[in-house]
Amino acid sequence: MTVVTLDEVENRLRPLAEASARAHWQMAGAATDAHRAVAAEKEIALEAALSDPALVTPAPGEGPFDARRAELLRLWVAPRQRPAQLAEQIIRLETELAGRFSAHRAVVGDREVDDNELDRMLLRSTDEAERRGAWRASRAVGGAVADELRELVALRNTSAERLGERDHYALSLRYDELDEAWLYGLLDRLDAGLAPAWTAERGAIDGDLRARLGLPPGTRIEAWHATDAYFQDAPPPVDDPLLDAAGEIDPVAACRAYFADLGHDVDAILERSDLQPRPLKDQHAFQTTIVRNADVRILCNLAPTLRWLETLLHELGHAIYDAAVDPSLPWLLRTNAHTFATEAIAMVHGRRGRDAAFLTRYAGVPAAIAEHPANAASLRRELLVFTQWVQVMARFERGLYADPGQDLDALWWSLVERYQGLPRPADAPAGAWAAKIHLTVAPVYYHNYLLGQILASQLDATIGCGAELTERFLWPGASLRWDALIERATGEPLTTDAFVADMAMRA
Template identity: 40%
Template sequence: MNTEMQQFLDRFVPQYRELTIAFNIAYWEATTTGNTEADERYSALKSDYLKLLADREAFAELKRLKESGGVTDPLLARQLVLLYNLCQQQQMDDADIEKLVRIETEIEGVYNTFRATIDGEKKSDNEVNELLRTETDNEKRKAAWEGSKQIGTVVGDKVIEVVKFRNELAKKFGYENFYTMNLTLQELDEQELFTLLGELERATLAPYKEMKRSLDEELAERYGIEPSEMRPWHYSDPFFQEVPVSSDLNLDKYFEHQDVVTLTKSYFDSIGLTDMQKIIDNSDLFEREGKYQHAYCTNIDREGDTRMLCNVRNNDYWMSTMLHEAGHAVYDYYNDPSLPYVLRDCAHTLTTEAIAMLFGRLTKSADWLIKIAGVPAEEAKALEDAFNRQLTRTMLIFVRWNLVMTHFERDMYNNPDQDLNKLWWDYVERFQLVTRPADRNQPDWAAKIHLAIVPVYYQNYMLGELTASQLQASLEQELDINSITGDERIGAWLTERVFKPGSRWHWNEMIEKATGEPLTPKHFVHQFVQA
């Protein structure tokens, strides 16, 4: 059976590798240009890629090998599991593949090119976010927030259409719905996940309530209103997923006259990951018309062509985002080239998110600001308590926002015909304690791009934060350090423990090997909830 598995890989992987690379390049071109031809090329290659994974004979062979239990070589057995899971959810007819790709590509194209109209002017996401970060006029803030939701009205019906179609496909494969299927094939247990989320909900409720009460008082004073009048547009981003700019700690000032790209390189050089400039040279980092407005990292070929797409401005948000995306990038770049192609990838989406989040937190580190951003030591040290409070606020806000997304998405796939507009605001009020706007009945949930084109993903951000705290605790203990800046041993530790193992082990086995214990929320809770 080991021989048969290797023979299967010898036949299947070359074509899989070729299509994966072509598909990745086509997606890059579509998101960096926004032109119709690039979208069509991406759509066609996506269809070819899915059709390869949908090949009935190949899947039947994988199923036979898996059910035999005879593939005993560890690397072969792991490739078998990963390819089986990858191919299972693609066992579709060509017509279904074509339909799915058409709908998803159409939706994605709208998100990529849409610009909100505010006071008669087209505004990019960056411009809308800047208004919400800095504007003090309540009516202008409300107009900016409402503008950020306009995309939801445009794509809402299409998103429901693709949700229903995904569910139809999942039922053909024997699953209750697409959400359950996708979690299962990600090697995540739905019951265990929501038990964990329930623990986090309870652990964070009291500190979140207290933090938000204090935050609302600060913001209400800024906007000249009573705390009871706070509404969604009074926060600093469209979904209240980021910590608002504080009156006593405005991190933007540390970056407005700097180059966040150069600072990113300086940081990774400082921890011994010195090929960051090669990644930057491959990347597309600045905004322009028609370009995808968010950020992502892609590993084109698993052989060093790693790229980041960003829309950089010199502020705290984009500094943190650059560090985040660069975390994904170094995970991809510093893989083990001796591993088989299939295993030359992250252990799981949640583990690459963990690395990205570990680095994305650093703009709230006094040591990082001193050593990398050049903030005077006396000033940074004097603000250390404020930095810690800001990071704690960030994490509490993130947990409660993540609870909205994970619960809403699960319920959306359980019943896409329910009143999703009401469901969304029910969860926003329950988890974020944000009062819904009066008499509003719009598909505001559909303004969140992940629900449409990155389905069943958001739980990986939460699991990633837990993993980041666990990795940081192990790093600091084993290397006897109290900061993850300016020590080349940090990059070496991460490379050996996390990057090079790739996906040769189940994600939780990798975490246990790296840190000495399986994933646990205790390090995150200690760091941000009960510290």
């Protein structure tokens, strides 16, 4: 086997990674057959390069960062040592399903509606039948992808088993430098520790939902009463003035001014980004880096809502991280330190959507609305609701990979009932779980959102979101492992203290 140097590896992978990212960007913009085919082709080319066994053990370099560089390379390529045919089968199925999600539009009654319209119905409608229709429609794509998603899960498992792993779930955590026992210990501790706070908050949420929907006291809260399709967001209080005021905000101008004051010029990022909804376009939101340090983009589907203001802040948070990494680092290290590290930065900024100072200074919201107690109370509620939701997603996905042949509807609803307190609807669409796009396009990812929230609280409580954060946390890129970076930047290892304190906060 020829020995390759780290520089040679970077020169080989970089153009392939950039071409793949560019093709996926084009597919997200318009899920045509042609774009889908190119995206699959570019990803297959990258995967082929990554499966070269010579990359697992490159020539040891002597640069100051070369040990970490070689380790990151190993984590990237070792799980990709698999037959080309298997890799290709997985990628083709992934891109096929991703394209199907992008092109899918829900139908409520006899009307085709986009996700923004579904969101509006679930947030605003007081018509029980319409809510129920919108909720069912939001899950309909699940039935259309569930069988093939099971197939995809089995293929991912085959690939993992060939590498000696229990399944794809175990493999993914290992190569993401996360210990499964540690992660589930954390989830269990949060579950036990937050139980009293969750029970109390859930009671308050139910009261708010009944008041909002005009339901008699004691009415059982069902999945379609929540203000989003998965009960992953905190239902806003009944008298929340920001919901209407958010419609008056220019989110792009507000974010531009906000990030500029923190020392991040987002003009170039916004210039390359795709912000407005269109047919065939991916209805979700994401950030992508096509050329490290140089071409960083976000995709959104902006509507005049608080949710999209928060999402724009979130995605730009990811973007400024990638743009702020030390440009002199070698390519392999010129990226974020971990998926949950970039989620944390996105969440630090996403939380500004309810922050009185942000709302008055950058978004032009009148002080009486910006300082309304609903905003201060929302973080606590948001974090509790979201934590329960991650418990569902993380545990479901672990179960999905442990046994993709099991009754997944039963598994899904038992977890929703246990952690979110929502009963399984008698007429729940089959395969409703598969509507959650992450299971297809971002497998074994969801725990990163919770770790991101935990770290966001820690960063907020220690070094804030300004220059210190940039210098100590963003600038080093991936040159340090996540645990070392957190400890060096904040003075302590990753801890749930600040996160739990944020949830104990009373308005």
